[in-house]
Amino acid sequence: MYYNRNDFLFLIIVIFLFPSCDNTLEPLDKNEGAFSVYGYLDLNHNEHFFRVRDLNSPFTLKATEQIDATVILQNRTLGSSKILPSERHEYKGVFQHNFIFSDSAYANHQYLMTIKRSDGTLIELQTTTPTKPKPVTQPSNQNCDETGEFILSPTNGGTVAVRFGLGPSKNDPWGPEIILYRDPDQNYITYIFNPRDELSRIVPWNSQIDCGAILQNETFYISYTHYAPGFYELLFNEPSESFRTTQLFGALYKDTLAVRVDTRGS
């Protein structure tokens, strides 16, 4: 059996070709979701923190020492914008970066957060702050068995979470949270309540609700959180895919309302 030079050449090419076959593995999807963002504009504060993280950086100190991100917050209603400064904290061997907006946020304004990486990768998140209307409860000084109404108008689509409580602080007894979605046909949120029924939810262990004995100063409290349109759903609805669960940017404010009740005869 005779072999010529070409046969050997072919053999050598084959032997060197196989090891050089493409062998790359890309375990991390770098094309999608460059940054995660957690934070919100609080209409009652003038300092707002946003946690921004490079999703491609593993959980090591070295990989997280710097973040290649420029964060700009733009008030599109006013046409102003600001590059946010950042601070970093170390937590369990990983640096975390917070970007700070030190100014008031305006109600019913459109804000755009832009996060840029030096290679041009860009993430834009938008929110419209809640309208922050003056809350209304009616009638005033109602009877404990009299039906009352809590109204926020206009809301422009923002969801409201309401709780009834016996005192203004966190440590006072509070009832369960009630979520008030906007009626699609109306631009306000209303909640009809009966003080006695609400009290039975705050102190469910009391079989008989004596409004006069339970309510100090004949007052109960409505605590509510008013979210930017779509923000509540973003936070609390079951996440369906990875990317959405990392883009938690929005706006809200919290307030508490004291409601007087005429407890005579109850």
Add this chain to the structure above:
Amino acid sequence: MRNQKGHFYQKRLKILLLNAFSICLFFYLLPVFFTPLQLVAKGNGVIRITVTSAVDGGPLVGANVLLFDYDNSLSERQPSYYCVTNRDGFCEIRNLTTGKVYVLRITFIGHQPYQGEIVVNDGEIVFQRIELVFGSEDLNELVVKQERYITTGEAGIQRISSQDISLAPSPGTGGDLASFLQSIPGILSSGDRGGEYFIRGGTPDQNLVLVDGLPVVKPFHISNLFSAFSDEVVEFVDLYAGGHDASFDGAASAVLDIGLRQGNMKEFSTSVAASPYLMSLHVEGPIKKDQQSLLVSGRQSVIENVGPYITSQKHPIRFSDLIARYTIIDEAVSCNITGIYTQDEGEIVPNRNLDHYWSNSVIGARCLGYSEAFNNPVEFTIGYTSFINYESIENNRERSNKLSQKYFRIQFQKIGNHFTTKSGFGLNFRRYDIALSERFTQFISVDNISKEIPAAHFFISTEWSKSQKFAAQSGISSRLTLDHIPTFEPRIRLSWSLWGNNQSILSLALGKYTQIHSGISNERDIGSVFKILKPAEPNDPLQSSLHTILNYDQKFGQSFESDIELFFKSDDHIAVSKWTPEARTEIETTFATAQTYGLDLRVLFDKNPVMISVGYGWAKITYQSKGERLGAWLNGELFNYSPAHDQRHKVNVLSSYNVFGFNLRSNWELSTGTPYTQIFGFDFFVNIPSEVPQIDPGTARLLYNEPFGERLPVYHRLDLSVEKDLKLNSATELWFSLGIMNTYNRNNVFNFDVNTLQRVDQTPFFPYLVAKLSL
């Protein structure tokens, strides 16, 4: 709603009718097996033959036993009767004309033929134990086939001998079944670690491994180069890559039916061997010459200590196995008592700090009775087998799974001239124990379980072969448990020798297969092989599979054989992990259906001194489930995806060349990558508004992308070895093997560490020297 309800009742009625039919059919056919077979009764003479090797007294499986009329010249080569020896070297011919002189001729490949005269008297059962002497056979000898379903080249079946197992280069102390299996198209292993084998789309829990008839759950070692079965202990392996006959129960995908060698009946022999992977000790010999023997073989891994010197990498794995087989053969019965113990532990992904452990303990006996007391040969198997599997972190056992089985089975066989019938029943008392630490029980859809499931299995199978041209085998398998309605599993095999000379065989296998338990694992985490074997809930549908296999086998002369096989499998109620964006330690499961189809091609050239086997496999596996069941990313609609074992292409070239007393072996494999799930990102989740970024650090979490969206790179590897036997003196032999695994040092990816993204590769360039001393 009403339609749905109606459909439900129709389905239930259909199931009930099917099962009623199967039970009726079973009881209708039952008397057939308990009455003498009179289908072609020319007489009532019976001969029962056991054929053994004169070298070691071991059974010769597949020997041709031919009976010629004394008056006919043998040159006419038309036997009046014939049979082929089974795994015990036994076969039986019935309905012989009594008082007539026959010429008995027995042939077996590599052995000198036996020839003698035989007369059977009225009502007599003649026993003969024939020893064949090693030597060259007559190549023009007539070859007959019976029990076609154990013949390589028929739909779904491959018979693997211990010589075949020796073909693949192995850094062990000889060939190993695990190395050889990886050279077969259609079989996928989980890289080079983990002991997981996927056969034609089936998952490891859908495979049944039987050793001398005893079930063993996972006899494959943590290094995928090794199983508990070296070429020293294996007599044969029947690989049913689907389409297995009715005698097998509880395997929705494939069956590996392993027959161990019996110990040498003539003389004692011992061997000790050492390789960089393991050390072995093998002892066998007669307890009573030609009647009783014992074989004991044990292996212990050393790779953890030796490996770092060769590859400069950690090899944090340990494994060992011990196999013992006691055999007794006399004129009435052939029995073996088999004991197996295997143990594996270590890290699948080094430095991940996640330890795996699994162990098998098996003890059992199998007997074939063929004395005059039995009108027909009877085979029974009894045993106990236990499998334990757990995963631990820093020596704390996090989750464990145990399956123990007490097992009894009896099988009858009736052989006619053209009609062979098998029937049998078995009892299997399974006990499932699943223990999960608290953090796994919070969201998992499996609770801690301790449950006993008794199951009875019945089967009946009939093979009809009117001529050498055509054979048909049909059977029904049925399983009865307290939790489920009886199963009805019809199975059919057809084989057609196109020109009547066994050179061209077309065969078909169809069947339905169910099994009691499902294997639940985190499919997205290839670094974990922990699997929960969870029995189906009472009245829940069982995991089931429909197989269709079509095979065409063409031989060209004595040396060249080609084989093409098309297969389709349809599975229902497979347990799969739910999809969540977050990487979780717990597993939630749902059910999916699966369709697998593909083809396997094999070409073999075998003419001393050269053997070349080329295999190519193509397959497509698609799982389907409702999006709402699978979880994240999806809503409502049916969703198709390719699971982690969907390997599309696999090419394998195995060769052997004998030259100047050296044996050169090579094995090259190329396969396309399997699907894996990309990491979407590393994140600290801040649960706003209850947590706030300025104070709360958040919770570290790893986010997955859409499952199985990417494929691993192409895998290829070349293994080479050169072997030589040196006879030191008349009783001492030294065998050595010098070889290289991954000759051109291809960086084949095994996995990546999800926390650091560090890539984990399979075995790099690995030179080895193995030496075995036989006394």
